[in-house]
Amino acid sequence: xxxxxxxxxxxxxxxxxxxxxxxxxxxxxxxxxxxxxxxxxxxxxxxxxxxxxxxxxxxxxxxxxxxxxxxxxxxxxxxxxxxxxxxxxxxxxxxxxxxxxxxxxxxxxxxxxxxxxxxxxxxxxxxxxxxxxxxxxxxxxxxxxxxxxxxxxxxxxxxxxxxxxxxxxxxxxxxxxxxxxxxxxxxxxxxxxxxxxxxxxxxxxxxxxxxxxxxxxxxxxxxxxxxxxxxxxxxxxxxxxxxxxxxxxxxxxxxxxxxxxxxxxxxxxxxxxxxxxxxxxxxxxxxxxxxxxxxxxxxxxxxxxxxxxxxxxxxxxxxxxxx
Amino acid sequence: xxxxxxxxxxxxxxxxxxxxxxxxxxxxxxxxxxxxxxxxxxxxxxxxxxxxxxxxxxxxxxxxxxxxxxxxxxxxxxxxxxxxxxxxxxxxxxxxxxxxxxxxxxxxxxxxxxxxxxxxxxxxxxxxxxxxxxxxxxxxxxxxxxxxxxxxxxxxxxxxxxxxxxxxxxxxxxxxxxxxxxxxxxxxxxxxxxxxxxxxxxxxxxxxxxxxxxxxxxxxxxxxxxxxxxxxxxxxxxxxxxxxxxxxxxxxxxxxxxxxxxxxxxxxxxxxxxxxxxxxxxxxxxxxxxxxxxxxxxxxxxxxxxxxxxxxxxxxxxxxxxxxxxxxxxxxxxxxxxxxxxxxxxxxxxxxxxxxxxxxxxxxxxxxxxxxxxxxxxxxxxxxxxxxxxxxxxxxxxxxxxxxxxxxxxxxxxxxxxxxxxxxxxxxxxxxxxxxxxxxxxxxxxxxxxxxxxxxxxxxxxxxxxxxxxxxxxxxxxxxxxxxxxxxxxxxxxxxx
Numbered sequence: 001x002x003x004x005x006x007x008x009x010x011x012x013x014x015x016x017x018x019x020x021x022x023x024x025x026x027x028x029x030x031x032x033x034x035x036x037x038x039x040x041x042x043x044x045x046x047x048x049x050x051x052x053x054x055x056x057x058x059x060x061x062x063x064x065x066x067x068x069x070x071x072x073x074x075x076x077x078x079x080x081x082x083x084x085x086x087x088x089x090x091x092x093x094x095x096x097x098x099x100x101x102x103x104x105x106x107x108x109x110x111x112x113x114x115x116x117x118x119x120x121x122x123x124x125x126x127x128x129x130x131x132x133x134x135x136x137x138x139x140x141x142x143x144x145x146x147x148x149x150x151x152x153x154x155x156x157x158x159x160x161x162x163x164x165x166x167x168x169x170x171x172x173x174x175x176x177x178x179x180x181x182x183x184x185x186x187x188x189x190x191x192x193x194x195x196x197x198x199x200x201x202x203x204x205x206x207x208x209x210x211x212x213x214x215x216x217x218x219x220x221x222x223x224x225x226x227x228x229x230x231x232x233x234x235x236x237x238x239x240x241x242x243x244x245x246x247x248x249x250x251x252x253x254x255x256x257x258x259x260x261x262x263x264x265x266x267x268x269x270x271x272x273x274x275x276x277x278x279x280x281x282x283x284x285x286x287x288x289x290x291x292x293x294x295x296x297x298x299x300x301x302x303x304x305x306x307x308x309x310x311x312x313x314x315x316x317x318x319x320x321x322x323x
Numbered sequence: 324x325x326x327x328x329x330x331x332x333x334x335x336x337x338x339x340x341x342x343x344x345x346x347x348x349x350x351x352x353x354x355x356x357x358x359x360x361x362x363x364x365x366x367x368x369x370x371x372x373x374x375x376x377x378x379x380x381x382x383x384x385x386x387x388x389x390x391x392x393x394x395x396x397x398x399x400x401x402x403x404x405x406x407x408x409x410x411x412x413x414x415x416x417x418x419x420x421x422x423x424x425x426x427x428x429x430x431x432x433x434x435x436x437x438x439x440x441x442x443x444x445x446x447x448x449x450x451x452x453x454x455x456x457x458x459x460x461x462x463x464x465x466x467x468x469x470x471x472x473x474x475x476x477x478x479x480x481x482x483x484x485x486x487x488x489x490x491x492x493x494x495x496x497x498x499x500x501x502x503x504x505x506x507x508x509x510x511x512x513x514x515x516x517x518x519x520x521x522x523x524x525x526x527x528x529x530x531x532x533x534x535x536x537x538x539x540x541x542x543x544x545x546x547x548x549x550x551x552x553x554x555x556x557x558x559x560x561x562x563x564x565x566x567x568x569x570x571x572x573x574x575x576x577x578x579x580x581x582x583x584x585x586x587x588x589x590x591x592x593x594x595x596x597x598x599x600x601x602x603x604x605x606x607x608x609x610x611x612x613x614x615x616x617x618x619x620x621x622x623x624x625x626x627x628x629x630x631x632x633x634x635x636x637x638x639x640x641x642x643x644x645x646x647x648x649x650x651x652x653x654x655x656x657x658x659x660x661x662x663x664x665x666x667x668x669x670x671x672x673x674x675x676x677x678x679x680x681x682x683x684x685x686x687x688x689x690x691x692x693x694x695x696x697x698x699x700x701x702x703x704x705x706x707x708x709x710x711x712x713x714x715x716x717x718x719x720x721x722x723x724x725x726x727x728x729x730x731x732x733x734x735x736x737x738x739x740x741x742x743x744x745x746x747x748x749x750x751x752x753x754x755x756x757x758x759x760x761x762x763x764x765x766x767x768x769x770x771x772x773x774x775x776x777x778x779x780x781x782x783x784x785x786x787x788x789x790x791x792x793x794x795x796x797x798x799x800x801x802x803x804x805x806x807x808x809x810x811x812x813x814x815x816x817x818x819x820x
Contacts, residue, residue, distance in 0.1 A: 190687055190688060191683070191686045191687055191688065192679040192680070192682075192683045192686050192687075192688055193686060195672055195675075195676060195679055195688070196676075196679075198665070198667070198668055198672065199665050199668065199672070199676055202665035202666060202667045202668055203661075203662075203664065203665045203666065205661060205662050206656075206661070206662050206663055206664060206665055207665065207676070208624070208643070208644055209622075209624060209644050209654065209656050209662050209663075210644070210648075210676045210677045210730065211643075211644050211645040211647075211648040211649075211676070211677040212645070212676065212677075213643065213645050269665065269666075269667040269668070270667040
């Protein structure tokens with residue numbers, strides 16, 4: 001084999017690496033271009049703004065849930081927190097009429113749920129999927145107790161403006177979503193805490209022996225996740241003006257799907273916040289494209305499921321080929 | 324069975340791991356593959372066992388070309404590999420593991436009575452004695468390896484490739500494995516033995532295949548090779564002494580670490596010793612004698628029941644490694660892969676991890692300070708990497724280990740503990756690591772080493788503490804330190820042998 005052969009090999013290898021690494025971006029671009037060409041109303045400023053607005057609260061949760069997953073944890077109770085927090089928030093709003101108190105109450109409920117999850121996982125060392133599955137039941141139960149099974153409504157409809165105000169045509173909700181993504185990205189990429197999160201997710205015992213206070217990091221991760229879910233739930237119910245314990249909690253599936261499709265590994269120790277941002281956007285334009293083309297929602301679900309399997313399968317395949 | 328490899332090359336992406344190598348392996352012979360990490364010895368072993376497929380060239384069995392697509396296909400032709408990481412099912416018993424997938428059956432049910440008969444005849448044939456009902460996870464590493472060998476023999480393997488089989492064994496377990504290999508050889512099996520341990524290689528081989536950079540340098544035999552001639556061929560350089568010169572007596576030096584009557588019930592008891600600045604103390608003894616546990620207790624990684632640890636004369640209460648690092652202690656753990664590296668993260672992040680408090684302001688990492696600190700210790704520890712951001716998992720074992728030295732030393736510790744500092748690293752890196760340890764002692768660092776390699780114990784130590792069954796049974800210093808005295812102390816109860 002000659003020297004030139006080697007360089008050709010190296011180049012090929014690099015392209016393959018680049019393709020693997022940014023797979024979600026290429027996929028999003030392909031879908032974006034396809035929809036722009038084939039679907040009339042897709043490529044309009046208004047449609048794109050709407051897509052972002054609809055995904056705002058998914059973005060908020062996905063931003064911090066990604067941190068939980070990078071740390072090697074998994075939090076299914078975020079769906080329940082997303083339901084409980086606004087019920088408490090609405091009650092506070094009804095008695096105080098104050099937006100700030102409502103938001104603080106919703107966020108505090110989320111924070112408390114996350115903190116409890118974190119303590120259980122860090123100290124009782126229960127697998128996080130199982131632990132948060134169990135706390136989901138508890139949180140849902142508390143939601144029924146607090147609401148007495150009834151629907152809570154916003155007393156001051158003017159508060160909706162907090163999430164619907166448009167700045168340069170973009171809703172404030174979208175801005176909150178993007179802000180959460182930026183904050184999470186800074187935390188993970190620029191701060192000491194982010195390094196600890198990656199270390200704990202990458203090799204927990206090695207992180208501990210390198211002086212990382214593992215329990216503290218895990219507790220903070222779950223607390224952040226709970227906080228985001230609580231706040232996102234509260235903002236969502238401000239938009240819909242009501243909250244009840246039987247509300248749709250499937251947001252957690254959308255969040256996990258976006259994180260996984262984005263390319264953050266469920267195994268922990270690798271991933272990025274921008275990946276989840278692109279993942280949310282990818283699924284959103286896919287669904288939007290289905291809607292614009294009048295595809296039956298039942299088939300939409302099936303196709304979404306297939307897309308997630310493909311994403312995870314491709315990830316597993318590229319990993320197994322590495323060794 | 325005659326195995327020939329004919330001009331075999333193997334590429335991984337842009338890396339050429341094997342470069343048109345040829346060799347012949349005959350039955351009833353022991354072949355050792357030796358070379359530094361990355362020389363291609365494991366790759367060659369895995370090609371023979373069907374784990375990898377050659378990029379070019381041919382593999383011939385009794386003159387006919389074979390094309391294994393998987394280890395299962397190789398096993399059908401009687402070839403099996405015992406990998407570095409054992410592939411047993413820990414929660415199952417010995418007998419279940421041995422016959423996994425080839426159980427005797429009655430209809431859909433396992434015929435365990437029949438399996439017991441088969442196990443008994445297997446034991447009689449091989450003289451490998453194991454309790455068939457023991458759960459594998461409760462066995463020592465050496466016994467787990469025997470289960471793997473039994474499993475291979477139960478499948479009628481004629482050729483057994485062993486990848487670094489002695490790396491995780493104690494001295495006595497290694498002896499047992501060596502006699503087992505000779506027994507298998509006398510039964511006509513071919514053994515391909517991949518090892519860093521040249522003493523073992525010289526002991527048991529009929530042929531030694533010396534590799535470097537994907538090439539076979541030469542195939543010779545133990546009669547004409549010595550430890551030094553092998554190292555020379557493997558590294559391509561003439562070697563001087565492996566170990567740097569020792570320092571003088573440390574009687575006038577300040578005591579850094581003082582351990583008083585440290586005990587942990589059921590693990591170790593009444594451990595008392597001290598380490599002074601500029602001194603290398605080695606904890607020797609068999610695997611399982613409690614050396615690692617003592618070090619981990621000092622480092623705050625494990626609890627202790629009674630006793631005290633003093634650093635610089637002051638009693639410290641270390642409840643976690645984080646506390647220990649803050650007190651000026653650094654430790655390189657026993658298992659690089661399980662306890663040392665964060666494989667998914669870059670070299671830079673791996674090195675700076677314990678020191679981020681000093682490298683950040685309001686929680687934000689000062690990246691220029693970080694890069695310059697990391698850069699400084701990468702070069703002083705001799706880590707060879709294409710850049711700071713290369714993923715840790717892509718570095719060789721030797722470089723990963725040097726990176727852990729960089730991580731430990733970057734915090735400017737006053738006490739440095741290294742548990743098996745050269746385990747699984749190549750000969751060149753070993754010498755560099757010895758040099759590095761010696762330099763740190765010259766710079767007045769107090770150093771505590773745990774080692775299972777006798778030449779390392781003798782070559783490095785200013786003082787040796789020999790442990791047995793959780794106690795320090797002997798202290799050796801100066802001219803008392805030699806292989807015989809260390810072995811004698813570690814095996815007192817076997818002294819009559």
